[in-house]
Amino acid sequence: MRFPAFYSGPMASSPLTFLGTCHHDCPDSCGWVATVEDGAVTKLRGNPAHPFSRGELCPKVNRFVDRVYNPDRLLGPRIRTGPKGSGEFRDASWDEALAMVAEQVHEVIAEHGGEAVMPWQSAGTQGLIQMSSLDQRFFAKLGATRQTGSLCGATVGWGMAVTNGSAMGADPMDIAHSQLVILWGTNTRLTNRHLWPFIEKARERGAQIVVIDPIRTITAEAADDHIQPLPGTDIALMLAMMHVLIRDDLVDHDYVESHTTGYAELEQHVADKTPEWAATICGVDAATIEALARDYATVRPAMLRTLIGPEHYESGAMFFRTMACLPLLTGSWKELGGGVAKSVGAYAEPFVDHSVFRADHLAEGKTRRSLSMNHLGRNLTDATLAPPIHALFVWGGNPVVTVPGAELIRRGLEREDLFCVVSEQFMTDTARYADVVFPATTQLEHADVVESWGSLYVGWNEPAIQPLGEAVPNTELWRRLAKAMGFTEPELFEDDQSLIASATTTLDMEAMKRDGFIRLPVSKESLPFAEGGFGFPDGKARFVAAELKDQGLPTLPTYRPSKEGLASSDNDKLQLLTPKVHRRFINSSYSGLAGHGDREGAPYVELSRADATRRTIEEDDLVRVFNDRGSLELRARITDRLRPGVVAVPFGWWSEHHDSQSTANSLTSDTLTDWGGGVAYSDTLVEISPL
């Protein structure tokens, strides 16, 4: 079967270079230039013209060409021969693999109905059409269960929206204009490295950089101040800041009066949320909280920069709803370099129309239930689900490593009455459980458009080479599966160029293809809420959110200790954080590759000297980290980067890097966030004992 040509428009660059954009789930969405000789990519460099990434890639993608040509790449379909999870497969032709999937899926639907089929997809590629497009139509046609929830990001937006009526934020690049930069629960130098030069620029202009993080990260080490609250307690810290702002009359009353509602209730609500009160919850002394609040109001412009870290708590959305109240009180939105800079997806919404990919009519009126992607383990093992899941499709993700409750996921994937299809570039921990594995192309082999969540630049991705082996883009997989299933609706077979064109009608695609990127057509000085204009009908932001009442949640910003968390636990338990730590990984991608995992070392558990001494643990001892969900054997690293009571295991390692099959997410909590559909990875308690 020949793969159809992707793109035949005008060539942007000289014959041997191709402009592209990194597809990884990373805020930077760097522009790149691929050099091709004799049909093979020989060099991949940052595109120097890209205004955000400015010619640099990163320690992951500097070796992307090795990833693409890696001997372990999956280059043809495979069919399982050994027990589930064993990783024993044989090569198969596309025709055989497609026929097997079609037969099994028809059988599942005939016996149990369409909802017995579950799609599970994550952001392995963030590309417009390769992340999610034709799959929506394919699964509608099957009448399959819908995936809801999000591992990352949605909770931030939904949290902010309760206060602001929209998920809009400041343009992160405007941080260069700030005099006070508060990096609140984001490890910029690791996870968003191309923003750091803009922060350095602010610093050259006299800005003060503060990091608020329970871990002394590499970003905290480069800051002027590091405030280290106990995990999941920031809401109390923010309430105390509001207390100080109001008590000391550091409030912009004009702004509050013109553009907000509920101030009187907030004033009353925070009257007793003193810095002393917060200090007992956060473990940050009251004087530090006082000073932070005063600086926040008086050193201007002050930018709050946040990403994803704090969403992974039971009160994840409440964190962002509460944060959104701070710039309202000080009128910080009026200033270039003020406000809150979060992910900027909301900027692209008017210009990139994802709704064109839907085709709900294909479901022909069948009801389609929704199940959370964060409860994959629960859903696969819940025999009371009606119907139970009997066919699972996974693409663009590695849930056995990245989703909480990993042991439950494994148990679910081991079920003999589950048919599992995975589309992948590598034989991941998840792919090992598949009945059929399909080979996926990389970003150098397919066309796409990449919307960034870290800057206002949208990138073009020109395929630089033909697909390797028999790999296909995700879109082509859905087309082939639709054909194998015997479907004929033209919507299921739309080609890539047409899909891209239909979603981007308001963008200057010619300029994007010529330069490799364009800036979203929004004004240079983007001040979304300088003059109010919040997303509610009256245009005003809300300190009181009446709609939360229906969900049994407090209508005012409120700190509530987590059910599973330090604040409510006995002292033998430690709170486990599982952050991104490695420069050469992105999530669980790369940890299995030479030049990445081997150079990062091996997984470990970090704990404070006090917690180690209490358990007679020495540096490099082998210890057991466990709770009732799972257990890991790890080397201990004694550190002063963490407070007593808090321990950390780096996220991203596969089971082959651990002594058992388990990984960090074997231990983590799958409790959902208060709203927004996220999950509380960090509300996890563990015990540690020497081995």
Ligand SMILES: Nc1nc2c(c(=O)[nH]1)N[C@H]1C(S)=C(S)[C@@H](COP(=O)(O)OP(=O)(O)OC[C@H]3O[C@@H](n4cnc5c(=O)[nH]c(N)nc54)[C@H](O)[C@@H]3O)O[C@H]1N2
């Ligand atoms: N090198 C590398 N870069 C990446 C990734 C990667 O895996 N590796 N992943 C990418 C992805 S998918 C994402 S979403 C982004 C995430 O980017 P970030 O949100 O910056 O990264 P995280 O590590 O998820 O969390 C950031 C910080 O939040 C802190 N944190 C945890 N709990 C709390 C809390 O209660 N309060 C406060 N104040 N801070 C807290 C953690 O200690 C951590 O240092 O990074 C992207 N970039």
Ligand SMILES: Nc1nc2c(c(=O)[nH]1)N[C@H]1C(S)=C(S)[C@@H](COP(=O)(O)OP(=O)(O)OC[C@H]3O[C@@H](n4cnc5c(=O)[nH]c(N)nc54)[C@H](O)[C@@H]3O)O[C@H]1N2
């Ligand atoms: N404990 C803990 N768990 C976490 C986090 C944490 O901080 N701690 N962070 C969470 C966050 S923020 C995120 S975003 C998630 C990420 O979780 P996942 O989205 O599962 O991320 P990856 O592990 O990178 O898996 C992406 C997979 O997609 C594949 N892939 C890439 N491109 C394509 C393609 O074009 N087609 C197909 N078919 N496959 C492709 C890659 O080979 C890779 O195996 O993890 C979450 N899990």
Ligand code: SF4
């Ligand atoms: S992973 Fe992030 S930093 Fe690295 S090249 Fe891709 S977008 Fe840039």
Ligand SMILES: [Mo]
């Ligand atoms: Mo993420």
